[in-house]
Amino acid sequence: MCAIFGSAKSRALYFFMGKSLRIGGEPLGSHAAIRVPADVPTELEAGPEPVELLMLQGRPIGEPVAQYGPFVMNSRAEILDAFNDYQRTQFGGWPWPSDEPVHPADAGRFARFPDGHTERP
Numbered sequence: 001m002c003a004i005f006g007s008a009k010s011r012a013l014y015f016f017m018g019k020s021l022r023i024g025g026e027p028l029g030s031h032a033a034i035r036v037p038a039d040v041p042t043e044l045e046a047g048p049e050p051v052e053l054l055m056l057q058g059r060p061i062g063e064p065v066a067q068y069g070p071f072v073m074n075s076r077a078e079i080l081d082a083f084n085d086y087q088r089t090q091f092g093g094w095p096w097p098s099d100e101p102v103h104p105a106d107a108g109r110f111a112r113f114p115d116g117h118t119e120r121p
Contacts (some may be wrong), residue, residue, distance in 0.1 A: 009038045011057040018051025 014033045015021050021028045022045040023036065036042045039056050068075050071082045085091065103110075110120045 009060055010035045011038045011042075011055055011111030013044075014054040014056075016052060016054065019049050020044060021045070021051050021053075 012033060012035055013023065016031050019073050020034060022043075028034070040108050044053070044074055049059055060069050066076050066079050068076075068079045068083070071079050071086075073079050109118065112118045
């Protein structure tokens with residue numbers, strides 16, 4: 001399914017960690033994504049345990065926006081082109097042996113560069 005969003009100025013809040021959160025006095029029953037107006041103060045109230053949120057906001061671009069999975073373009077046709085490009089080329093290839101976007105838990109902090117060298121703190 002392809003979602004088309006208008007250019008109304010809004011914020012997207014993603015509640016992804018914690019047990020309870022109220023937004024504007026309304027409880028969210030579980031982890032969720034919610035749109036709130038960017039130009040209106042909105043009260044966020046965590047429950048007794050800490051919560052984590054991701055807030056995204058941007059300026060309206062004055063054009064239609066089509067979104068499907070991780071792809072965001074201006075039309076459904078552009079989404080299909082991007083999806084086909086990804087399936088064909090993986091956007092330039094993936095140099096690691098697995099498609100999983102994670103590293104082992106014991107890897108610690110590091111940076112791996114395109115030339116293959118790795119730096120650790």
